Amino acid sequence: MKKIISPLFSLILMGGLYAQDSASAVKSLLDSKRYSFIPQTMSPARGTMRPLTGGFSLDVKGDSLAVYLPYTGRAYSAPIDPSDAGYNFTSTNYDYAIKKGKKNRYEISMKIKDRFSGTEFYLTVFDNKSASLQASSNDKQSISYNGYIQQLE
Secondary structure (H helix, E strand, O other): OHHHHHHHHHHHHHHHHHHHHHHHHHHHHHHHOEEEEEEEEEEEOOOOOEEOOOOOEEEEEOOOEEEEEOOOOOEOOOOOOHHHOOEEEEEOOEEEEEEEOOOOEEEEEEEEOOOOOOOEEEEEEEOOOEEEEEEEEOOEEEEEEEEEEEEOO
16 A cells, blocks of 8 residues: 555655646746747637637737737727737837736736727736736727747747
């Protein structure tokens, strides 16, 4: 019986250490402010979830935030330039705050303060680097994206 318990205990202990290592890796990545959120699906406030192809991202680059995300949903004002229909901008004036949530997840809020004032992003990141992003704006219905984060190259 001792021989069975010892390997089982070792596996449980190793699993706990791996979870701590992955959570600390995610925390240090978020603190560095050099990462990308890569969306794989989007869910408008009204409508069904849609898969996304590559090329979309929200890049946190230290002092700037580069956003290139598609949007479907109700807009309260039409953009002058049709290419601005989604979230497509770079901002250097934004607030960034990290809060530790329940069960090894982190909640990041990014509030834009320049040209796209009123736009906010709430990113929830789990210890396996999967993430969900909620986007809200004064002139659009909210939309959410599911995907993952990776280190910015």
